[in-house]
Amino acid sequence: MSKHLIQFVRDYFGTNEFIPLQAPIFPGREKEYVMDTIESTFVSSVGAYVDRFEKDVASYTGSPRAIATVNGTAALHVALRLAGVKAGDLVITQPLTFVATCNAVAYCGAEPVFVDVDRDTLGLSPAAMEQWLVENAQLDAEGVCRTKLDGKAIRACVPMHTFGHPADLDGLCQVSRRWNIHLVEDAAESLGSFYKGQHTGTFGSLGTLSFNGNKIMTTGGGGMILAGEALADRAKHLTTTAKKPHTYEYIHDEVGYNYRMPNLNAALGCAQLEQLEQFIAAKRVLASSYCDFFHGSDLQFFTEPEHCRSNYWLNAVICENKVQRDALLKSTNDKGVMTRPIWALMNHLSMYQNCRRGNLANSEWLEARVVNLPSSVLLGSD
């Protein structure tokens, strides 16, 4: 299988050189817009491209507002603060995610609670979340969801749309509403992915995106907070050192953050966003080719969940077991075709190993089996 896969990937990308997992491309107006910021001298955190990028992302995602940040981790940190997450609180999330999801929780002084994912979405399972809450939580007299054990507030839940595939958002909206918990979507990987026609990251109180160099489109480094009007105003304030608008006075009314995206990066973002649908079309052609390639084999190619349009940011296969997974990783990487295992579960990392958790059978099963395959956009394939 590995030998055939390596040949398939080489033929698809038309090269005998090293093939990365996901490389950015800049075939549009990137240079023009970036040069424009240099010529204008507005390269830093104020400038026309930041405003334009925020408007363009809001319009593309259908979010009432979008606030640009220096990266996706910073976006999630601020989104959690705006959802009211404070020191000593708990935040439900999935163990199968990139570490930034949990780090943002930790930056608030809160602790993640790990709840299992569903195998058909790779995202937080509403049934597992409901079960953990029934066993461990109750609503207090003010309607705050608290643990039965020690009365800690469970302030938010953070599903993550793994590799661009939307989690079960109907289910998650219902469970979080029933338990009075803020839904904050980590949509870092799912720009361009829709659940029942609605963009991921727009279902809860807040959602966040990442434009890191490895994402479906990039600003070099960058992120975005998706929110309604009131929370977006607060997000803008908190990410710009909490400075009160004034022509010349420096008045800051709380401890804010220097998390604003520079204009230089936003310029790159505006140019990339113009091509996003084209990038997604190319990703979907590649995914469909992988799907045909793996048809009838003992490796299961992961396809978009029902009622969703996934951006197929990173393609993934599920191996039969860890031995097969390890053999696939070794043979492909030895031959210059980059593949990667899914992340180690967050509860296996030293700083999160003592966090509360439910039964994580699906996450553990996937951790031993999932491999990501080369997924770069190849224009002309769509």
Ligand SMILES: Cc1ncc(COP(=O)(O)O)c(C=O)c1O
């Ligand atoms: C699931 C997830 N959350 C958060 C982040 C953080 O984004 P950034 O690297 O822009 O800080 C990333 C990606 O890097 C991610 O994949």
